[in-house]
Structures are given as structure tokens and as C-alpha cells.
Amino acid sequence: MTQYRSRRLSEELKKEIADIVRQLKDPRLKLVSILAVQVDRELTQAKVYVSHFAESGAKDETLDALHRAGGHIRSELARRLHTRTVPELIFVDDHSIEAGFKISEMLADYERERQHTGQQE
Numbered sequence: 001m002t003q004y005r006s007r008r009l010s011e012e013l014k015k016e017i018a019d020i021v022r023q024l025k026d027p028r029l030k031l032v033s034i035l036a037v038q039v040d041r042e043l044t045q046a047k048v049y050v051s052h053f054a055e056s057g058a059k060d061e062t063l064d065a066l067h068r069a070g071g072h073i074r075s076e077l078a079r080r081l082h083t084r085t086v087p088e089l090i091f092v093d094d095h096s097i098e099a100g101f102k103i104s105e106m107l108a109d110y111e112r113e114r115q116h117t118g119q120q121e
Contacts, residue, residue, distance in 0.1 A: 006039045012081065013037040013046055017089075020076050021066075028058070028065040035094050039087055046087040049094040059093065066091040 018034040031053040038047045052062045066073075070089050078086045 006041070006043065009043060009083070009087075010037045010039045010046070013039070013048075013077065013087075016077055016080050017048060017073060020073050021069075024069060024072075026065050026069065028062050029069070032062060032066070043083075043085070044087055045090060047090050047092050049092050051094050063091055063093055 014034055014037040017037065021029055021032055021034065033051045034048060035051050036049040038049070039045070048066075050063075050066065052059055070091065074086050074089055
């Protein structure tokens with residue numbers, strides 16, 4: 001039962017946090033995407049996995065902006081959700097999209113190299 005509730009709360013948090021971040025006026029948060037939310041067993045902390053399409057220096061600023069807006073996001077969640085408590089939000093940079101692009105590039109390079117060596121024979 002707890003696992004089902006945790007999963008349901010995670011999905012609801014993901015949807016609501018994405019909506020709240022989209023409404024924030026901070027220009028550093030324009031290219032932010034909420035990928036997943038993972039709530040702990042006690043439902044007191046939630047890791048919010050974010051991806052952003054910015055240069056590496058701007059990524060640190062984006063995470064800083066999310067941390068600074070965390071209190072506002074959490075209070076807005078309290079208003080929107082019908083739960084007794086709202087978990088503490090911990091924003092985590094998710095590199096999975098970048099890793100996927102790198103793997104795709106590596107596979108494309110490998111395929112080009114394979115075709116190139118096949119033509120020389």
C-alpha cells in the first residue's frame with residue numbers, strides 16, 4: 001500500500017512541480033524539464049530529477065535558482081495537493097539525456113567508421 005501511495009504521490013508531484021516551474025518568472029528556469037520525482041518511504045523527502053538545456057556554467061545557476069525557489073514551490077504544492085504534509089524538495093541534476101546523446105553520437109561514429117572501412121576493402 002505504501003509503495004502505491006508513494007508512486008502516486010511521485011507522479012502528482014512531478015506534474016505539479018513542472019507546472020509551477022513553468023509559471024515562475026526566473027529566466028534561468030526557462031529550459032528546465034522535470035524528468036522524475038522519487039519520494040522516500042516516510043514521504044518526507046522528494047528527489048526531483050531535472051534536466052536543462054543550458055551550457056555547463058548556466059546549469060549551476062539553474063540548480064541554484066531551483067534551490068532558491070524551493071520554498072515557494074513547496075508552499076504552492078501545499079496549496080494544490082490534498083496531503084497532510086508536503087515532502088522537502090531536493091533538486092538533482094539528471095544527466096541521462098546528455099548520456100543518451102553521447103551514446104547516439106558514439107554509435108553514429110562507429111557506424112560511419114564501419115562503412116568507411118568496408119568501402120576500402
